[in-house]
Amino acid sequence: MKIKIAASILAANPLRLEEDVTKAQDAGVDLIHVDIMDGHFVPNLTMGPFIVAGLKRIASVPMGLHLMVEHPSRFITPFREVANDGDFFEFHIESKDDPREVIRLAREAGFRTAISLNPPTHPSRVEELLGEVDMLLVMSVNPGFAGQKFIPEVLPKLRHLRDIAPEGLDIEIDGGITEKNVALAAREGANVIAAASAIFKAPDPTQAVKDLRRLAQEASKLVVERG
Ligand code: DX5
Numbered sequence: 001m002k003i004k005i006a007a008s009i010l011a012a013n014p015l016r017l018e019e020d021v022t023k024a025q026d027a028g029v030d031l032i033h034v035d036i037m038d039g040h041f042v043p044n045l046t047m048g049p050f051i052v053a054g055l056k057r058i059a060s061v062p063m064g065l066h067l068m069v070e071h072p073s074r075f076i077t078p079f080r081e082v083a084n085d086g087d088f089f090e091f092h093i094e095s096k097d098d099p100r101e102v103i104r105l106a107r108e109a110g111f112r113t114a115i116s117l118n119p120p121t122h123p124s125r126v127e128e129l130l131g132e133v134d135m136l137l138v139m140s141v142n143p144g145f146a147g148q149k150f151i152p153e154v155l156p157k158l159r160h161l162r163d164i165a166p167e168g169l170d171i172e173i174d175g176g177i178t179e180k181n182v183a184l185a186a187r188e189g190a191n192v193i194a195a196a197s198a199i200f201k202a203p204d205p206t207q208a209v210k211d212l213r214r215l216a217q218e219a220s221k222l223v224v225e226r227g
C-alpha cells in the first residue's frame with residue numbers, strides 16, 4: 001500500500017503556521033493533520049473552525065480533521081463550512097454520538113470519514129464500521145498532547161485490524177511516531193503516518209518527512225516479500 005505522511009500541526013509554530021504548513025507541503029506530505037480538542041474528551045483545547053478556515057487558503061493537500069471531542073456531530077457543519085471537499089472528518093468511537101449517524105452526516109456533508117480508537121479501546125468496537133469509513137485511525141498515545149511516548153502495546157491491535165480490514169483501507173497511526181518506531185507501525189499495517197514532533201521539531205523537517213516515508217516504505221515492502 002502507498003505510504004502517506006500526515007503532518008500534524010500540533011507541534012508547528014502557532015505564530016508561523018503558514019510557513020510551517022508550506023514547508024511540510026513542499027516536503028511532499030500527503031495530508032495536513034489538524035488536532036481539534038474540546039477540553040472535555042481530552043484535557044486540552046486547540047484549534048477550531050477559525051484556524052481551519054485559514055489553513056484552507058493554503059492547503060494544497062487534503063486536511064485530516066482529527067476531532068478529539070465529545071460530540072463530533074455538533075461540529076460537522078461548522079467545520080464543513082471551512083473545509084475542502086474530501087477533507088477527512090476523523091472522530092472517535094469513544095465519543096458520545098452514534099458513530100453510524102456521524103459517518104452518515106459527515107459523508108452527506110461532503111467529508112471523507114475516519115473512525116479512531118484510543119489505546120485502551122478494544123478493536124471489536126470498530127470492527128463493524130470498517131466497511132463504512134474511508135480510513136481507520138489507530139491512536140498510539142492517549143490523545144491530548146503532542147510529544148508523548150509511543151505505546152507499543154497497540155501494535156497487535158493494529159495488526160489485527162489490518163488483517164480484518166477491507167482491502168486497501170487506509171490505516172493511520174497517530175502518536176509518538178519517530179524514526180525509531182515508524183517501521184514497527186508500518187510493518188503491522190499502518191500506511192498513513194501522522195507525526196507532529198518528528199516533523200516540526202526536527203532540525204530539518206524536509207529531511208524528516210523523507211526519512212519517515214523511506215523507513216515506512218521499506219518496512220511495508222518487507223511484509224509483502226515475506227508474504
Ligand atoms: C495527540 C494528537 C496527535 C499528536 C501527535 O493527541 O492526536 O496527532 O499531535 O504528536 P506527536 O507526533 O508529537 O506524538
Ligand code: ZN
Pocket residue numbers: 008033034035066174194
Ligand atoms: Zn491527531
